[in-house]
Amino acid sequence: MAPSFDDGNSLFNFVVGDGNGVKGMVDSGLSTVPQAYMQPPIERIDKDRARKHGQPPIDLSKLGGPEHEEVAKQIVRASESLGFFQVVNHGVPVDLLESLKDTAHDFFSLPAEKKAVYRADVSPTPLVKYGTSFVPQKEKALEWKDYISMQYTNDAEALQNWPEEIRDVSLEYLRTSMSMVRNLLQVLLENLGVKPEDSMIDVLVDKKMVNMNYYPTCPNPDLTVGVGRHSDMGTLTILLQDGIGGLYVKIEEDSEFGKKGEWVEIPPVPGALVINVGDMIQVLSNGKYKSAEHRVRTTSTKSRVSIPVFTMPNATAKIAPLPEVVEKDGNALYKEFILADYMKNFFSNAHDGKKSLDFAKN
Numbered sequence: 158m159a160p161s162f163d164d165g166n167s168l169f170n171f172v173v174g175d176g177n178g179v180k181g182m183v184d185s186g187l188s189t190v191p192q193a194y195m196q197p198p199i200e201r202i203d204k205d206r207a208r209k210h211g212q213p214p215i216d217l218s219k220l221g222g223p224e225h226e227e228v229a230k231q232i233v234r235a236s237e238s239l240g241f242f243q244v245v246n247h248g249v250p251v252d253l254l255e256s257l258k259d260t261a262h263d264f265f266s267l268p269a270e271k272k273a274v275y276r277a278d279v280s281p282t283p284l285v286k287y288g289t290s291f292v293p294q295k296e297k298a299l300e301w302k303d304y305i306s307m308q309y310t311n312d313a314e315a316l317q318n319w320p321e322e323i324r325d326v327s328l329e330y331l332r333t334s335m336s337m338v339r340n341l342l343q344v345l346l347e348n349l350g351v352k353p354e355d356s357m358i359d360v361l362v363d364k365k366m367v368n369m370n371y372y373p374t375c376p377n378p379d380l381t382v383g384v385g386r387h388s389d390m391g392t393l394t395i396l397l398q399d400g401i402g403g404l405y406v407k408i409e410e411d412s413e414f415g416k417k418g419e420w421v422e423i424p425p426v427p428g429a430l431v432i433n434v435g436d437m438i439q440v441l442s443n444g445k446y447k448s449a450e451h452r453v454r455t456t457s458t459k460s461r462v463s464i465p466v467f468t469m470p471n472a473t474a475k476i477a478p479l480p481e482v483v484e485k486d487g488n489a490l491y492k493e494f495i496l497a498d499y500m501k502n503f504f505s506n507a508h509d510g511k512k513s514l515d516f517a518k519n
């Protein structure tokens with residue numbers, strides 16, 4: 158039986174502890190958002206005031222062709238200013254993108270018991286984790302989101318351990334998106350003066366993860382967030398969003414894309430993927446490329462899904478600004494650290510914009 162959602166403890170037990178998620182709460186019939194999900198006014202998202210990011214998607218089929226330089230420039234410019242851009246002709250089949258979205262909806266429609274077996278404390282495998290919000294134990298207001306996260310080690314372990322309902326499409330997505338990720342990194346590194354033969358791309362994408370995010374319909378979208386302000390901690394994130402919209406990025410500095418501090422919406426573009434620069438790229442580039450602060454709103458009309466692939470170095474990797482860049486800049490904005498320490502800090506705090514990067518500041 159559904160608990161009273163006015164009581165914080167029973168809500169927490171139902172949603173987080175028992176793994177019913179926000180989805181379970183919504184399905185039990187809910188006409189208003191419980192207190193635990195009400196964001197303080199400063200974190201609420203005014204959807205009518207945000208501009209849409211009008212930049213057309215970058216055509217990756219032109220990399221390596223006669224227009225290579227122009228396309229490379231577009232990638233660099235977007236990474237230096239917004240830290241977000243969209244791409245088409247990315248090598249991931251468009252019908253696979255459709256299957257991924259359908260599969261995500263099907264998965265989250267499964268009975269709670271089917272998903273709850275992958276809760277962090279009981280999951281049969283350390284590779285798979287099902288959860289809700291980001292760090293529910295630490296958050297003042299919970300995020301209106303359920304997710305499943307699948308770490309990739311190798312094909313055999315993925316086939317054996319990832320939930321079979323979502324395994325095959327997720328693996329195919331990862332497989333087909335990785336050469337694009339490598340090409341993008343190649344462009345970004347070359348622009349920093351790293352010679353292709355010195356490339357450390359293998360190190361930068363050593364770890365990979367496919368997530369499926371589910372944002373149920375929400376009775377009071379103005380009071381809640383799907384994901385609070387954050388940047389992604391890794392190298393590059395590839396994000397498939399559906400047609401609902403509601404993904405916003407903050408402009409870090411005045412630029413051709415808008416004014417500092419302004420939030421712009423990344424509009425859904427059919428067939429496109431969103432690329433998002435993570436904290437590790439900001440550190441390696443000594444601040445030249447910006448990891449993007451972003452967030453997601455909820456809607457009252459339809460549930461939204463998104464499917465990110467996160468890439469990052471191995472937990473034991475030593476991360477520091479690239480010597481080629483520091484030499485040019487004259488000083489390093491970030492210190493050297495072990496990725497595991499950065500991750501520990503990242504995953505033990507509630508989302509708070511780009512505060513995660515303070516850990517690495519010199």
Ligand code: OGA
Nearest residue numbers: 370384398404453463465
């Ligand atoms: C994330 C994220 C955005 C989205 O999972 O880190 O920012 O559109 N997702 O769901």
Ligand code: NI
Nearest residue numbers: 387388389451
């Ligand atoms: Ni993110």
